[in-house]
Amino acid sequence: MLLREVAYARPRTLEAAVRLLGEHEDARALAGGQSLTNAMKQRVGSPAVLVDLAELAELRRIDRAADGSLELGAMATYAQIVLSPEVSSTHPILAEVAHQIADVQVRNRGTIGGNVCWNDPTNHFPPLLAALEARMTITGPNGEREVGYDEFFVGVFMTAAGPGELLTKITVPAPGACGSAFASVPIGKDGTCIVNAAACVDGGAPRIAIGCVAGVPERATGMEQALAGGDLSPERVREAARGLGQALDPPSDVHASAEYRRHLAEVLAVRATLQAAGRAA
Amino acid sequence: MEAGTNGAPTSSRVVHVEVNGERHEREVDARRLLVHFLRDELDLTGTHVGCDTGNCGACTVHLDGEAVKSCMLLAVQADGTTITTVEGLEEDGRLHPLQQAFSDHHALQCGYCTPGMLMSAKYLLDNNPEPTEAEIRKALQGNICRCTGYVNIIEAVAAAAKGEVSA
Numbered sequence: 001m002l003l004r005e006v007a008y009a010r011p012r013t014l015e016a017a018v019r020l021l022g023e024h025e026d027a028r029a030l031a032g033g034q035s036l037t038n039a040m041k042q043r044v045g046s047p048a049v050l051v052d053l054a055e056l057a058e059l060r061r062i063d064r065a066a067d068g069s070l071e072l073g074a075m076a077t078y079a080q081i082v083l084s085p086e087v088s089s090t091h092p093i094l095a096e097v098a099h100q101i102a103d104v105q106v107r108n109r110g111t112i113g114g115n116v117c118w119n120d121p122t123n124h125f126p127p128l129l130a131a132l133e134a135r136m137t138i139t140g141p142n143g144e145r146e147v148g149y150d151e152f153f154v155g156v157f158m159t160a161a162g163p164g165e166l167l168t169k170i171t172v173p174a175p176g177a178c179g180s181a182f183a184s185v186p187i188g189k190d191g192t193c194i195v196n197a198a199a200c201v202d203g204g205a206p207r208i209a210i211g212c213v214a215g216v217p218e219r220a221t222g223m224e225q226a227l228a229g230g231d232l233s234p235e236r237v238r239e240a241a242r243g244l245g246q247a248l249d250p251p252s253d254v255h256a257s258a259e260y261r262r263h264l265a266e267v268l269a270v271r272a273t274l275q276a277a278g279r280a281a
Numbered sequence: 282m283e284a285g286t287n288g289a290p291t292s293s294r295v296v297h298v299e300v301n302g303e304r305h306e307r308e309v310d311a312r313r314l315l316v317h318f319l320r321d322e323l324d325l326t327g328t329h330v331g332c333d334t335g336n337c338g339a340c341t342v343h344l345d346g347e348a349v350k351s352c353m354l355l356a357v358q359a360d361g362t363t364i365t366t367v368e369g370l371e372e373d374g375r376l377h378p379l380q381q382a383f384s385d386h387h388a389l390q391c392g393y394c395t396p397g398m399l400m401s402a403k404y405l406l407d408n409n410p411e412p413t414e415a416e417i418r419k420a421l422q423g424n425i426c427r428c429t430g431y432v433n434i435i436e437a438v439a440a441a442a443k444g445e446v447s448a
């Protein structure tokens with residue numbers, strides 16, 4: 001398909017990328033392009049300028065920081081995350097989830113930064129990064145700022161990274177004794193999620209986040225509080241999840257009714273929490 | 282090759298690529314998809330356009346050794362890369378073992394998905410020479426065969442991996 005006319009730049013430095021994004025009205029950062037290209041084909045997005053981040057090697061780094069946290073460059077691809085020793089030694093759940101996104105061709109190009117900046121509510125990483133309490137570093141003309149995941153995800157296709165700004169890094173806190181898990185009901189194997197849930201269990205209270213039910217990942221705070229400071233037996237976890245779905249207001253579409261999504265939210269929250277608890281033990 | 286520049290955005294760009302061992306230099310519109318560049322500018326029509334939405338995988342090529350969907354990439358993004366298309370598989374007029382295995386196992390019916398299937402299968406065997414059946418299935422997940430000839434395709438890939446192809 002022929003795309004609308006677009007101007008293209010491939011800056012060599014982060015400073016130049018930020019400057020280009022700020023200088024041009026309707027400029028968009030191009031990461032792996034596995035969502036943006038389709039949006040441009042469908043004319044749902046037609047940026048005037050694409051700023052390709054391909055040359056910015058520093059954005060592809062995956063590092064373990066001195067405090068044990070994991071730092072993921074925004075341009076780290078799913079394939080890179082699947083294979084990274086830093087990921088597997090800190091938060092293997094990130095590799096496990098990256099491995100179930102789409103297919104190998106998409107995983108070779110798609111990036112974690114693109115995944116969260118696109119913030120399609122059915123994406124895998126937003127709920128997982130919510131359960132892991134990740135922080136996002138945004139670089140703009142006035143330097144860097146760091147925001148929590150709860151501030152970063154603003155709404156459907158919207159994040160705290162504004163015009164002229166760039167998500168550069170995602171920091172996932174040190175895992176401690178944390179066990180993590182992800183559960184989903186997708187459309188076909190490794191397809192788009194109908195509902196997904198991520199859980200992270202670290203001693204005290206589990207952290208549980210549900211995806212696909214709102215514009216941003218929803219923390220299951222009621223369930224988390226009900227489970228604080230006790231054992232995570234299947235009976236107790238199931239009991240704590242009761243009513244979780246009714247507190248949500250998910251959309252209905254061709255794949256599932258709102259009522260079915262409420263049901264799945266409870267089922268998947270239980271599944272993810274129990275698996276995470278098993279991994280923490 | 283230095284493909285980056287801090288200069289202003291442009292609506293076209295001179296692209297340098299090496300495709301199947303041959304170097305090309307062309308000025309390309311920024312909006313042109315890689316698959317159209319390969320087919321229309323370089324006349325490499327073996328790479329097919331199927332769904333044009335990144336689902337079917339018929340347009341799969343290798344970009345710097347990695348399988349990618351060439352309908353999900355602008356040609357300008359490929360500047361400075363080395364590309365292999367299905368035309369690059371045969372050597373000295375002899376079919377690649379995967380191509381021979383596809384023929385042996387009747388792993389194509391209409392043939393539309395075949396170039397993409399071959400490039401995904403090649404990428405698998407380049408990285409995992411002895412795949413299990415489950416690994417073959419996972420590797421071909423991004424490729425759709427609307428004739429639904431998957432069983433024969435999987436058998437062909439397994440046979441090629443074992444070197445069991447006719448001469």
